Structure formats: structure tokens, C-alpha cells
Amino acid sequence: MTDLPEALRDGLDAALAGFPPTRLSSGVQRLMSAYRSGGPASAPILRSDVDVAAYAAYRMPATFAAVRAALRQVAEAVPDWAPRSLSDVGGGTGAAAWAAVAAFPSLRAVTVLDQVAAALTFGRRLARHSAEPALRGAAWQRWRAGADVPAADLVTIAYLLGELTPAQQETVLTAALATGGAIAVIEPGTPEGYRRVLAARAALLAHGHTIVAPCPHQLGCPLETGDWCHFPARVPRSALHRQLKAGQLGWEDEKFALVVAMPGPPPAVPGRVLRHPRYRKNLVTLQVCTAAGTTATATVTKREGQRYRAARDVSWGDAWPPT
Template identity: 50%
Template structure:
């Protein structure tokens, strides 16, 4: 299991607000109804969904699925946006376009990452073609303490191949590509690349989800965007398709509905996700250093790290590194490192690795 990412830039109050708003949604549904709706919808999302049939059909569907899935989506998107904010510290989006945003988890995640947008409230637009999802998103947003969340515009619009999107500083496409045909996926990513100064794509952390993110990454870089996270480079992904997949995890507090549907007793679970964050050159920012892509293996007196190290000929691609006690602070840092962490660069004695 990957260790959960803890985004540095997340305002925890936003997540608490969202959980509170979601807590009251199930009052009109029996636990059995809610669990049944969630199970059916999960099966629909895992299958092949035609683009002429929205998965979320009515309020009961949306309420059940939002209560079950929205916290996980919020945490995954928050982790991806937090990584972007860390790599591009000068980015403070004045406007945000959330494509296929449904009930708006990415809207809340952007507010948790950047606040309300500085001097002027961030102009936020959610596009989706499921009106019940938009209606519930609007309802939830109305209870938020964030001005940017409350002021979001919820617009019913079909995601069609060949279409264009309005320009925005930030474009998010989260948990959407699986619902689209191959042509529609490519068209949407191309439209996002043309519209956004920064584009973040998030998909489930499955082999198929990773492949969709990988394809999106290739199309974003072909359109002239620079990858800032999670990759340490913008070259070809060194993972051989079919051999493995790149994914991370975000810690999610489990509701009673989570525990009922999954039959679990733990108060939390880890949402696995794959993502890419890319920006136009004028945004600036720097890509991450080497990235830990497996759970560190701790042995007596040493830690074994599997790294994605970038395209450099000498150290490029995937590589392994053994950190031993003789490395001093680097060894202590390696013992504390988690799957998904950046690794490398000059650190002080309180930090970690020496420069590589």
C-alpha cells in the first residue's frame, strides 16, 4: 500500500466544511437505499459508460454517490493541486474551470489549496451534463465559508468531441476520462491544453486510470505544456506499459456509508489515484526531483528506494538507491520517507539527502 500523501497547501477547514455538508445528505434515504445506489453506481463507473447516458440520473443517485465518493475525490484532487502549488509557487489562479466536475469536489479542493483568489474572488465554473449533480453541487457550495466556492457557476454542458473550452488559469479534469470514448477523451484533453495556463488531470489509481493519465500527459506536453508533478521530467514515462503503473494515495476519513458498503471497520481508507499537473511556460515553476514510486523497503541498517529519476542519461528513468546508516541524515530521512515523496537535492542536517 502506498503511504497517503499529505498536501502541504491544504486548508483543513475546507475539508471539514465539505464533510459537514455531506453528512446531512442521507437524511432522506435509508441506509439500504443509499448502499444499493452506491453499489450500482460503482458498477456503472467500472464498466463501459456510453457518452449519451449520464451515470448520475437523479437526486437519489447523486446524494448517495456524493456522500460516498466526494470526500475521496476531494482528497485526491487536493493532493494533486497541492503538488502543483508546491512546484509553481507563483501560481494563484484567478479563474478555475472544472470540466465534468459533477458535484464540485475540485472546486472545494482549489479553495483548500489557494483560498479564494487573493484580492478578487476566484471565478469558478463547473461544466457537467448531469443536472442532478450540478444541482447538488450548487446546494453544497451554498453552505461553504469560501467565497469562491459559494460564487461558483454551475453550467450544464455536454462534453463533445471537437469542442472548445473557455480560457482559465486552472483547468481540472478529475475522474472524468473513464466516462468518455477514446476520441472524446483525446478531444477533451486537447481542449483543456488549449484553454488552461495550468491543467490537472486526475484518474483512479488503477492500471487503466494510469494509462489514461499517461495518454493525457503525452497530449499536454505535445501541446507545449510543461509537466511539474508528479513527474521529475517531461520526457517519455519510463514505466513500460503493462508492467506497472504510477499511482499515489490520499487518506480519507470513512463515513458510516463507507463502512456499510465496504464492510470495513477502520475509520479511514486510502484513495489511490493517478494524476498529472502541467503548465504553460509563462507560469514558471520547477519540476520535482526524483520521485519515490514504491513503498520504501526498510532493512537492518539500510533503506531501499525505487525512484523515477528523470530523463538524465546517467541516472534517468527508473532506478534504485540504497541509503545506509553511513549516509547520516539521509538515512534518517529515508526511514521517514513515503511512497510519492520527492527525493534528492541539497538538504541541511535536519533534512535528508545530500545532493545527487
């Protein structure tokens, strides 16, 4: 379970207290149907302070958890990497910036870029609750897809590409690559989100960047036909979620797709678990993406001792075998 940092939870509670729950609920309903309809947005989806608050309440815990999980894969793949600056592109209320600061305590300078001023204002208010100087002192800048991205060691592009046309997606990636930094693209874990990630992956490779997550190789994706690469991040449901989805579980799995690339040599990731492991008596079965650019089924029996104990501990999205 990926809980929100306490400071972010406190900030959200304080910021949301000013909005009547019924207005938040109707804001969430409107956003849910806007996001479900999919496709590039011809006008900003976040149109008012209520929309921004509803987005923060309804989506920030999930997008925080997804970006946190994506960047965990990076921190494990390149453990010595310590980025100092972040540009969070289409950063909205700053969920990815919070996740990046949690993943990389080395971050000192954070810039959040978005077209919606109300989202940036809301995000700045939330960030004041953080004890991290990088978040408290973050720059919150109006920005439109097509404009340059400020140079940074890490550029996060989380849940943005789906709101852009393919041409805009390409322009944003080109601007991100011009920073010379690592690029992390996170999208919903749907077949469509995966397709956008695949296109981004191709552009990152063509530029000469090295894929560091999730792929344990620099080759074509073996899931390209008939499947899609995605991972889960378990998120506690907020009070608002529970109100909207009465009677359901206290948590949900946010599925996300990702690609992260940076200049430099490939990391030594042996393989990546692609599905929930299956357990039978004295047997664990893992579906793995391998360093050879293929998928394989690893069956690990109790007789294998330490390897079996390791297999029982891994989860969907972890490296396999553990490094």
C-alpha cells in the first residue's frame, strides 16, 4: 500500500475543508466522465477551483502512488543516481513532484509546469505543508505544451500525454529531451496508455537515451502484440472515494504504464515481473520480461531454498531475480 506522505494528507485535508462535499462530489463526477471519454482535450479539463480541488481529492493519491512506484523501479535500477533538479511537466497540483522528492531525497530544485493557474496555486498551497525545502521552495510556472521545458536532471511527464494530440506528445517529448535529463513518462495502465508509452519509448531510444525502467533490455517490447505492459500501485481510498463508491473496498489498485530513460549505460536489471505471482503448494510461478527482450515463465519450487523464498517475496513490478 502506498500511503500519501503525512504532510500531503494534512495539506489536502486543510485545502479541501473549504469546499462543500456535495460540490466536490459533483466535480469528481464531471472529471470522471471527462477522463473516461479519453482522447486529446480541446480545452483544459480543469476549469475552476472546484475542479482542481476535486482532482486533488480524487486523483492525487493514485497518481502519487503510480509515480512513486515508477520511480522506485528507477531508484532500484540505478541506485547511485541522485538527481538534483526536477521539471514536472503537466504537473497540475504536484503529485509527481511529491513522489519524486520522496523517491530522490537528493532533489534540491523543483519546477512544476502546467497550463491551469488554479492547479498551480492549489499545488503551491499543498507544498507549503511539506518539510522538504525542494517542495516548499518549488517554482510553479504557467506553461503550455509546445513551450520549452526548464533544464533538469529529471523530467516527469505523468498522466499528461493522454490529454494531448500525437503531434503535441511528440513536441513535449522533444522539449523534455532537450533538457538532457532523465525522462519519466507515466500513463494510465490501459492499452491506450501503454501505446502512448511505447511511442515515447521509441522516441527516447531514437534520441540515444537508455531505458532504465521498466524494461530489462533496450529491444522491442515483447508485449506489443496482444498484451500491454502495466503495473499496479495499491492506494488507500480517500473518504471522498468511499463516499462515491459506497460499500466497496478501502483500497484500490491504480494501474499504470511507464517508461523511464536517461543518458548513460544500461543498468543491470535481470528481468521484471509482469503479473501477480501465482502460488501453489511449494511452487511460485512468475511471468517475467527478460534481458533478452522476451517473456518467460519462471517456476520456482521449494527445493530451490533461497530462490524460493525470494520468489515468495516478489511482487508484480519487481526485478527478478532480485539484484
